[in-house]
Amino acid sequence: MFERRLYYHIDWAMLAALMALSAIGLANIYSATGGPTPIFTTQIYGIILGLIAMVVCLSLDYRALADKSHFIYIGVVGLLLYVLIFGVVRGGSRRWIDLGPFNLQPSEFAKAALALVLAKFFGESRRGGAVTHVELLIAGALTAVPLLIIARQPDLGTAVTLVPVAFAVAYVAGMPMRIFGVLALVGLLAAPVAWKFALQDYQRERISTFLDPSQDAKGAGYQQIQARITVGSGGLWGKGFTHGTQGQLRFLPVAHNDFIFSVLSEEHGFVGVLVALGLYLFVILRAIESARLAKDRLGAYLVLGVLASFAFQVCYNITMSAGLAPVKGLTLPLMSYGGSSMIATLAGFGLILNVRMRRFTN
DSSP, X not given: OOOGGGGGGSOHHHHHHHHHHHHHHHHHHHHXXXXXXXXXXXXHHHHHHHHHHHHHHHHSOHHHHHHTHHHHHHHHHHHHHHXXXXXXXXXXXXXXXXXXXXXXXXXXXXXXXXXXXXXXXXXXXXXXXXXXXXXXXXXHHHHHXXXXXXXXXXOHHHHHTHHHHHHHHHHHHTOOHXXXXXXXXXXXXXXXXXXXXXXXXXXXXXXXXXXXXXXXXTTTTHHHHHHHHHHHTTTTTOSOTTOOHHHHTTOSTTTTTTTHHHHHHHHXXXXXXXXXXXXXXXXXXXXXXXXXXXXXXXXXXXXHHHHHHHHHHHHHHHHHHTTSSOOOSOOOTTTSSOHXXXXXXXXXXXXXXXXXXXXXXX
């Protein structure tokens, strides 16, 4: 349980940066949705519940949580299977569990669950040297189970965020770099087959319109074009809070969700973007430092596993908003609308703060 003396070792600077990003996101959601709408109110509840989840993850020793990681992993997989059968369908995807006042998206919690179980697995099996093929196969199987279930929802975007978790933990545990080369080569050779048989029509359409949005400017390429216009229209200082034209006049679809960064760019300009990017960079660097300061391999693996998914999602969403990556349903952590995403993200950082805080304990 939480010891009072550990209070002095909490990374308050990281916590302040996390809250600042959440506040910026909340302000942009307010602007994008036109005021104190139900979406805005739901986001506030998400932040409150996320802070509660963070306190819970912070209060329990991460080593005790890792010891129960197999139960947490099985529980999350069970929820994902439940979603496939009884989940709420929206926009052609079955991703949510209806809990009455709000909907729960279990796939958001799969990232932290996978980081915990892989950190425990490699933390126990590693005694120095390179990771063995058997260990890689086991780690791959642990990753593939939730990944394939989430992809079946279908939610390929969230499924892909599990891959950086597995790579990050396996790499710091001792996976040789040549494995990355082999996997990259396999992926390259399998790309034509995946394009033909694995991807759905709308997914192929997104990739092709990313290469040339003008081929369907009023259809599949519309989001890509509007996102570029919105980001570029902000200039140096932006148009001002609630004075953006693309977001306010609904030219930019789902501005409060996938394209919240575009709203930030339009209303607060290059300066606002630098502030947000600076905060994200600060959080990432502090998390890396937390991994370096961890008292054991388990803590370091856990921190880098949670961080890898977060950093990947931040980088992808920002490049997508700037028109440099295909449009995908990947939100910007801490800033985009989404209660489950907010709760899962803050809970994950509760684990990171936990590892750093307990670096002086026995």
